[in-house]
Amino acid sequence: MASISILGAGNWGTTLAILLHSNGQKVNLWEFRPKYAERLRSLRENKESLPGVLIPSDIFISSHLQEVVRGAEIIVFAVPSHVLREVAKGLAKIELDLALIVSVVKGLENNTLLRMSQVLEEELPPKFRDSIAVLSGPTIATEVCQGIPTAVVVAAREEKVTRKVQSIFMAPTFRVYTNGDVIGVELGGALKNVIAIAAGIIDGLGFGANTKGALLTRGLAEIARLGIKMGAQEVTFAGLSGIGDLIATCFSMHSRNRYVGEEHAKGIPLPEILSSMVMVAEGVKTTKAAYELSQRFGVEMPITHQVYRVLFEGHDPRLAVSELMLREATTEIWR
């Protein structure tokens, strides 16, 4: 039995707490708002983001970071991307034995444009550097809670780290693959949210499976183009954290990013959509970051560019699709 601390009691953090608990691990869960932590503790249900799912009574829940991470062998970061650095800073202040660090955050830090594991490397003590893993893939949280078959990928610099995480998370309905490409796994998980917004736009405009098949294929191509320039391996994007996650996110009715695109294509202004949502749609911020990365690395990303224009420059979604369709005839290449 390993002692595991999950930082962040959103739907994914809570789901992983329950999954690991059912795998026989000792699980602590950190919720940053003291009042909500208390509510979770007494209700044993995350009414905000995972209604109807019981949180077993022997999962320890607290808003005191130090209490939660005491004696942890594995610390899982499951917080929104924009607070990751702050939480890591807080953790760094606590005297800790060496633990494995697992990031399940799918985003990029705005302004610095750093991946989540890079932020962790910057903020955590140097001894943690080779113990940081990232876990990603097609993981709609409610489905995992229902025991619906799910497969994910874990990546780290050191193979023994990935094997350890694999053995801890693997379950009969939760299959874990390993991969050595941290950059690719992390970028796939972050950048797919931009394409998910585009997929929502396609849905909102009433288009079909042909359009989505094409969108995801060409979306994957531009993610891979950027990823390769940033040091990722091409083949990773054809894997679970690339096309796999892209597919689940672009088709699930539970995807927040897809939802943002769909509502916006129906004519609802972005601020109104975002303010009506309890949970964070990472893709909106990621679109900004991806757009800036495409310019920094000189990579053509026509879909990302159109999503950026639709979200931040008031461009008409229908016009955006038709501009993509009417680009100059070309060959099907990645690079």
Place this chain on the structure above:
Amino acid sequence: MASISILGAGNWGTTLAILLHSNGQKVNLWEFRPKYAERLRSLRENKESLPGVLIPSDIFISSHLQEVVRGAEIIVFAVPSHVLREVAKGLAKIELDLALIVSVVKGLENNTLLRMSQVLEEELPPKFRDSIAVLSGPTIATEVCQGIPTAVVVAAREEKVTRKVQSIFMAPTFRVYTNGDVIGVELGGALKNVIAIAAGIIDGLGFGANTKGALLTRGLAEIARLGIKMGAQEVTFAGLSGIGDLIATCFSMHSRNRYVGEEHAKGIPLPEILSSMVMVAEGVKTTKAAYELSQRFGVEMPITHQVYRVLFEGHDPRLAVSELMLREATTEIWR
């Protein structure tokens, strides 16, 4: 204006006839049953496979092959895979000027395990050898008829052939990419139907987006493993004729192959499902061919193997999924 003959008035052949006609081409359409050809001619509607769609009056429809292909600059094969050889034999008997040949058939010949363009090469006069192209991608026919944005890929040995086909088929809602990898484009289009049956099984069992994301990713990996051994380029499978078509087929409610898997998972016997369908579900035959190819080339294809067992050996679909989930923990690789 090019003179184009479409052989096969199923839903895809009819759709392409209408698309090319609206592109300003002169189109002839061949339907092999004289009575049905007559009905199409008088009704101007394909009630069997494309109800509600008008076939313009200046598309010439006939069951006389010679009449249909007279003066053709492009001949499109849009017949079911199991009759392709016979139709090609019939065409070979007719005195023809050199024309471009385009196969849009997604299947493999049972027993010989040949790709469709290989069958055409065997049966057509040698002068056609370098003029054979294949067109594939995410193309649910009814969506193309509705003008829903669609993107496809055309491949041939000679670049000038792909460019010619691209220029003829390209339309504002039908975007055509070129690709030099005939083997990959053809195998992607055929083998995805096996995975589509598996996707239907997933739907029939009530699983979710996570499962489908994983299924399509791992399905793509095994298609690519086989394809590479057969001479295809890996990158093609990440394109429109690979993952793109896989996505559209596995999610569309119009996919016949997905439908077969779904009904079967609900407990309906295969012969009953097949006899109730007007159109051919290519994937059933392709599963047999793919299974034999995996053995011939010594390639591990666990999903194809399970679909084969479910369809032809009475294996329980739920057990098949759980056997795939419980395979030995592994790394995420393609080869």
